[in-house]
Structures are given as structure tokens and as C-alpha cells.
Amino acid sequence: MTEPNPHPTEPELIRVADGVAIAATLVGDGPVVLLNGGLGMPAAVWPFTGIPDALTAAGFSVITYSARGLKPSSAPPAPYTVPQMADDAIAVLDHFGVHEAIVAGYSMGCYVTQALVSQWHGRVLGVAMMAGLRSSAIGEIVNEMELGLIDRLGDLPEAVTVFEQLMTTLTPDQLVDDDAVRTWRKLLTSGDTSWAGADGLRGQLSASQSWMLAKEPTPERLAAITAPTLVLSYEHDVFFPPAGGRAAAEHLPDVEFHELDGQAHGGVMLDPQRRAMSMLTAFCTRVRGGAAAD
Template identity: 50%
Template sequence: MSTDVSQIDIRDGVRVEVHRSGDGPTVLLNGGLGQPAPVWEYTGVVSALTAAGFSTVAHSARGVAPSSAPPGPYRAADLADDAAALLDALELDDVIVVAYSMGCYVTQELIRRHPGRVRATALVAGLQPSPIGELVGRMEIGLLDTYGTIPSDVMTFEQLVTTLHPALLQDPASVRGWSEIFASSGQVWTDDTGLRGNLMASYEWITAGEPTPDRLAAIDVPTLALAFEHDLFFPPEGCRAAAEQIPGARFSVVDGVGHGGFFTGQTDVVARVVDFCREQV
């Protein structure tokens, strides 16, 4: 599988790195908070979709290296407008969107603000935020305000506790191994503006009470909502209740994994996503 990597100026002050693979109907991949485009390849989603006859488009959002970090504040709506501008730049329309975590916020805004651009969407581990997500966001922003940075050990601990499921957290070898992965993942942010901008976009979404029932009810495209059994940020029952507000949405739980279920467990989440995409063409 070959991947085309390019830097694209999508609108004034916003340049994003874009990864494109495969041929066929397009699937736009909207990643989570601070998720660079190449991470999608590690989930297995890109290879599975291209093998199924789709093309994929993933981008590093504004503020995520090596994309540009225009001045803040950022909102989920800004990130959605960036995604629409990227589709314009690539002359794409009527795409399927697969979204993960904060990418689900962006996708909902994309559907809302740019009707007709999205054919269907799979919202994975990101439909209904929990109070823990609000607490973590407030902690991170508070650390930035007080110290100008978020200590690396704090970030590693946060990622461990929220990403891994209980069995991995109780296994010393797994904790050590994942600690090394998180600590060596490098600088994902373009600069401090990008970090703060994305944190604030996420925090604003959560504290605004999104997604609201009326806005969920207005989602008018086929929707698959997946939750992960041990997800602290997006617990299954909250996601189930939110999915029930989306007309015709399908909801299911992926057992045995935490928020990082795309990366940490042998699950059928990729197969579920690919099967859903196949049904839309």
C-alpha cells in the first residue's frame, strides 16, 4: 500500500499535512485530540479500507505537527470548516467519514455546517463525553495557565489511565511498555498555540453540553456509533443514550478495551467500520 503525503494550504493561515491512500470511494478520517495523520495507519483502518476498495484521506489538524498553528482560539466548528476546505481543495464531495474521539465533535459540526458533504459517518469512541473528560481538560488548561506547560510525566500518566483497559493497567510489563511508547511519541503539537487551541476546542465542546438532543436529532446521514467497554472519556451508556437521539443510528459496544481500543486490543472494531462503509456504496 502506498501513501501520498502532501502539505496543502486549505484556507488563509491554515496549512495541513494530508495522507492519501487507495482508490475508490473516499473515506475521510477525522482523528482525535493531537492525533497526527500517520497514526491512522497503525490502527489498521487505512489498510483495511484500501483493501476493501476505498480511498482514505487523513490530515493532521491545525495545531498538530507538521500542520500550521494559526492564532487561537480554536473551536470544533473551525476544525470542521478546515475539513470542508480540505475536501474543496481535493475536489471531493459526498464522502464517508470515520471519526475517533474528538474527531466525532468535528464530524458532527461538519455535518451541521456543511450539509451534503457527508454521505455517512462512523463515530468511534467519541459520541458523548463524560465528566472525566471535562475534569481532565480543566486540569490541562490549568497547568498551562499556571506553569506554561504540561509536564511530560503528567501526560504519560493521563494517557495510561485513560487509554488502557483494566487488564493492561494491572500488568506491569504492559504499563512499562506503553509508558515508553507515550513518552517517546515525540512532539505532536506544532507549538504552544496549537496545543492550547485544540485543548480549548475540546473543552468548549464539553462544557457547552454538546452534543445536545436537538442537534443529535438533526443528524440526517446513516450513522454507526461505537463505544469501548472501559472508556473513561466516553462511557458506553452515555454513548448509547446519545445514539438513540440520532435517527436510524446503529449503536454497539466493543468489549474489553478502553479509550485506546483502536490501538491496544485484538478487536473487531476495524471490521465493523469497514462493513459499515461497504454498506454505504
């Protein structure tokens, strides 16, 4: 495996296909955990979850990357597919010489995680899916709305994306707190876009929509995930409601399911208790212990 850099300054640009480069970073020392981010989530967001630092402190190497469509990776022409995005992640693993790993995803990154397990020839030591095992009708409707607006207007108005992020990311208590809503609106409208080009948003939305319309994940796909699996759902997540996640988790052969109260879809980042960070780190440590005993 490529020697990890404990203090990287810039991600590596890895050519994964013709005209497509993925920006990725490997840090830490030990068994590898690959983190697949959600729709529109560049690698720079992961540190806000506390997960990379917790994992490296626990003796793991961590790979984060910005999926196709996001800066500083490439934004090839849309549409994209989830299996295609999984192939990008596999190319990143290959670049770093990784032959076995724990694979974790958040939100749409769970779709990529599921497809990667089906497509990768390496050894999957464990699988973790946070706020993203199975989507809802609301998720399909939001994707359909956003793709329709892009087709009609050529882009997605900022007011639409801000409203959607506020309504799905914040908790019910935060949504009725005017000061909290105004603060988050200001945060969401400051800074540059994370998209690498006009095709980035359209491409990732189309990948998400095609996955959901195909009724993925199918019971067969889930039953084929034989590695130990951690599933985390949040009480107020309208995109990935706990009931749907619990029902889907029943098809996983070796699963640990947790419903975390008090949080919505943004719980991985906003939960003051950092439960996802703690539970993922504990899960990876258990999986590593089991692998060492094999």
C-alpha cells in the first residue's frame, strides 16, 4: 500500500477514467477506512464530522475524496451513475494499493458503498452506512424537482438549494428557531460553490435519481453484503427515515442497526454528542479485531 501522509497539504489528483480525475487523500497508519461522501459533499466536509481524526487516532488509515462533479475533481458530462461513481472510488483504492478496507458512506455515499461492495475485487472487512441505507418518496420528489429546474433554467437557483438543505438538515427544534435558521442560511450562502462545473450537480442528481427509481438497494444486493455492517439512521431524517432503514437492514446478513434520536439528515455533522463518530470508530475497531483473529 502507498505510504500514508499523516499531514497532507493537498489531495492527489488521480486519473480514474478518460478525462476524469478524482482528488483524494490518504492519512493515518493502519487498516484502511474509505469514506464515501454524500451528494454535493466534497472531501473537505469530512473533518467537520470528527470522523477522520477519530479514526486516525484509533490507528486507522483514512481515505477521503471528492467525487466526480466536485472541486477539485473533474466534472465530466452528465449523467453519472452510482456504479460509475463506485468505479471511481475503486480506482482511488487501486491507486493507493489498497487490497482490503472498511467501506463507509454517508447519504448518497451509502449508494456508492453498496455498489462498490458488489464491484470491488478487494476484501471488504466491514461496511458502515450512515443516514443513507434506503431513500424515501420525498427523496425521489426532491431529485425530480431539482433535475426539472436544471432542465428548465440551466442551473438550480440558490434559494431552492438553501431551502432544501435547511428543511432536511436541521432538526425540528432548529427549524422553528428563527435565529438558528437565519444563521444557517447565512452559512449556506457564503463562500464559493463546491461544484466543479455545470455538469457536476446534474450528474450527481441523475446518479441518485436513477438509483432510487431502480428501487435500489434490492434485497438481493443487501443479502450479498456479507461483511459485518453498521447502519445508522436519524429520528427526523426525511430523506432516509429510520423505518425504511430498519426494514432494509433486515436483509443484511450481519448487521448492527441504530436509530439516533433528536437529529435529522445532518446528524453526522450536527449531532453535539458525535454519536456517529464514536459508533463508527468503535465498529471499525471491532472489525479490525475480528480480522486480526482470522
